[in-house]
């Protein structure tokens with residue numbers, strides 16, 4: 210697996226969430242994802258970007274077009290240096306929210322993508338990585 | 344700190360008509376005064392007024408600080424000028440040029456006045472230059488602010504324009520949503536829809552999301568709230584424009600839209616709404 214192309218995108222405001230979605234969509238098309246998978250990935254990116262802004266106090270989205278044999282995929286990393294998640298298991302429960310959300314962003318995202326990993330430490334920050342293959 | 348000497352002010356006063364003439368020649372050369380958006384007499388009035396204020400301001404005020412009290416009338420004049428130029432669609436260069444093109448005539452005048460006193464000439468040139476520069480900058484700043492206000496207003500108008508509430512049939516309203524459903528806009532949309540339901544006494548509202556590219560949890564939350572509010576008012580809601588890829592995404596996200604009637608497109612939603620309202624639609628044979 211070798212990285213083909215990488216980049217980064219600030220995720221600090223509501224406007225940045227829109228931009229992150231647009232970048233994700235453009236890359237998803239480039240990676241040859243089908244319309245359904247494009248939509249799933251863009252929706253996942255939207256969830257994570259919004260969490261980064263709302264709970265993480267802003268951060269960045271790193272993207273990477275990855276290749277494995279004849280397969281292409283898109284990997285997105287959302288990272289922030291916010292308060293972190295104290296109880297990851299709880300946060301990864303359908304319907305649990307510490308704010309005013311539906312509590313479906315993280316769990317829904319995991320169901321929308323092929324690879325999902327969440328690292329978080331209280332006081333250090335949060336890092337969510339997702340990947341979707343064509 | 345520099346000020347214009349009495350001698351300079353007197354020179355400006357006694358050469359007013361000459362100054363105005365060469366200033367307007369300069370303005371004309373740049374095409375500024377030939378623009379049809381501003382009438383000739385209006386333009387003349389503006390140059391005359393500005394020169395008058397300039398003399399009045401510099402008689403008492405420091406040429407480097409237009410923020411001071413002595414310049415308040417001049418500032419007010421320039422602000423009005425900038426604002427009207429911004430509204431007329433001019434760019435900031437045009438507006439600043441109005442002031443900067445007065446430099447040449449004033450410099451010429453001073454050169455003649457102080458022909459035998461180069462030290463004082465330099466002194467007064469600096470003072471005038473500083474004054475016109477600060478006034479010019481002030482104009483640009485004001486102009487910029489006015490433009491931003493214009494843009495902000497247009498964005499707001501767009502916000503409202505892009506969310507029309509359309510009456511499809513007696514008792515049936517449709518709300519075609521287009522673009523990003525950020526929270527601010529969704530609020531506006533929801534309010535106008537609810538108000539229209541009241542105003543028209545409609546029984547069915549169709550929310551069409553064909554033009555919404557992404558339905559995530561936040562968008563869904565807004566939709567759910569809107570549907571709940573519509574129901575509380577005793578009306579029914581249908582969500583249309585749920586394309587296959589959106590439907591699949593909603594399922595994976597785990598969103599529960601059960602109890603909400605959804606349709607793939609607006610036509611199907613209208614057909615259902617008509618049926619529910621007791622209409623029968625068929626081909627006239």
Ligand SMILES: Nc1ncnc2c1ncn2[C@@H]1O[C@H](COP(=O)(O)OP(=O)(O)OP(=O)(O)O)[C@@H](O)[C@H]1O
Pocket residue numbers: 256260261264265289291292293294300301305306307308309310311312313314315316335560561
């Ligand atoms: N980047 C982050 N930093 C700190 N806490 C986070 C972060 N992302 C998620 N969380 C925590 O995890 C919880 C669950 O997140 P999730 O996205 O699943 O739900 P939500 O954002 O509350 O609601 P929804 O996404 O459905 O609108 C959040 O309420 C928040 O407490």
Ligand SMILES: [Mg+2]
Pocket residue numbers: 256259260310313314315
């Ligand atoms: Mg969330």
